[in-house]
Amino acid sequence: MxxxxxxxxxxxxxxxxxxxxxxxxxxxxxxxxxxxxxxxxxxxxxxxxxxxxxxxxxxxxxxxxxxxxxxxxxxxxxxxxxxxxxxxxxxxxxxxxxxxxxxxxxxxxxxxxxxxEAAQRAVLPDPPTRLGSLQIAARYEAAQAEAQVGGDLYAVRATPFGVRAIIGDVRGKGLPAVSTVCQVIGAFRHEAGRAATLSELADRLHNALTVEKDPSKVDHFESFVTALLVEIAPDATKASLLSRGHTAPYLLRTGEVTVLEPSAPGLPLGMDLPAADGAARPDTVDWPPGATLLLVTDGITEARGRDGTFYDPVVGLAHIRSSNPRELVDSLARSVTRWTGGQRQDDMAVLALKPAP
Missing domain, CATH: 1.20.58 (Methane Monooxygenase Hydroxylase; Chain G, domain 1)
Structure with missing residues (x-):
């Protein structure tokens, strides 16, 4: 009935x-x-x-x-x-x-x-829907409907080394987080085409953040940004990934979701502590034809349902059928919203990249 x-x-x-x-x-x-x-x-x-x-x-x-x-x-x-x-x-x-x-x-x-909303578009504009041989889509949602600017970030840029992208999550909320977002996005746009490797790019972003820190503030040690840097080969057959304490990305193929866990992640950007296991190293993965690379923030992985259980992106993504990145990011956002009942406690950012047919 x-x-x-x-x-x-x-x-x-x-x-x-x-x-x-x-x-x-x-x-x-x-x-x-x-x-x-x-x-x-x-x-x-x-x-x-x-x-x-x-x-x-x-x-x-x-x-x-x-x-x-x-x-x-x-x-x-x-x-x-x-x-x-x-x-x-x-x-x-x-x-x-x-x-x-x-x-x-x-x-x-x-x-x-x-x-x-106008400030968000200025600070975090949507990436181009197509860049080189890639289709691109992004989506950002703040934890509260009236707070349209938060601490999640993403950017994509064409460089002599291939298409480079970043997704990140600033610790904290409010205007200080927005200020840090501006610093990271600005530094990425300036350095993405200059740094020869992802490791060098991460170091330059780290330095840009530490230079702006105020040592007189008690919480300056706790100011940091988790980030995932991506470099895609010009022929879009391989992708290099460098994690600085960020949520692992996903590789989606028809009916299959693979979590790309980093082999040698580093500390978040702006964290002035010695790395326990040495410097972070990028991983290079094969990118099969028709596969989609999905980058997310912890607003996805730590979204809680009404009973307190975390959202499982692998399960959620396995039920999504999409033909392009835009459909994918929108469907994922709807899936998370259904899971949480619309009561998310953190910002949510998603960036999807797929070779154009």
């Missing part, structure tokens, strides 16, 4: 009607006088939160008419009638005032969101 889930918004919008009907019935047939007045007086307050201005004002008028009608039906004196109407009017005014405050806050939030 198929169960139909009620829309919670529709159910909530029925609350003022139930309050009005219940309040009128309680006043007319209840054992105590004025038993339904609290429900009647509160109905306009609830309606002001759930409905638009016109409906809210109509609710006030309807409640006023019902209160007056009930008092007249019960032959109550004029003074209690006026007191009842005054109570309804007072609560209604409070409700409409609250609605005005909410609407004003919504307008301010909309303006702030527009500004944040």
């Amino acid at each position: 198929k169960h139909i889930r009620a829309n919670p918004v529709v159910v909530l919008r029925g609350v003022p009607v139930l309050m009005i009907l219940g309040g009128a019935a309680a006043d007319l047939f209840g054992p105590e006088p004025y038993l339904g007045l609290p429900f009647l007086a509160s109905a306009p307050l609830v309606a002001s939160v759930l409905f638009r201005w016109r409906t809210s004002i109509v609710t006030v008028a309807v409640v006023g008419v019902i209160v007056a009608g009930v008092d007249l039906r019960l032959r109550r004196p004029v003074t209690p009638l006026l007191v009842d109407l005054a109570v309804v009017l007072l609560v209604s005014v409070i409700g409409l005032w609250v609605k005005w405050l909410m609407d004003r806050q919504s307008r301010h939030l909309a303006v702030a969101q527009d500004i944040a």
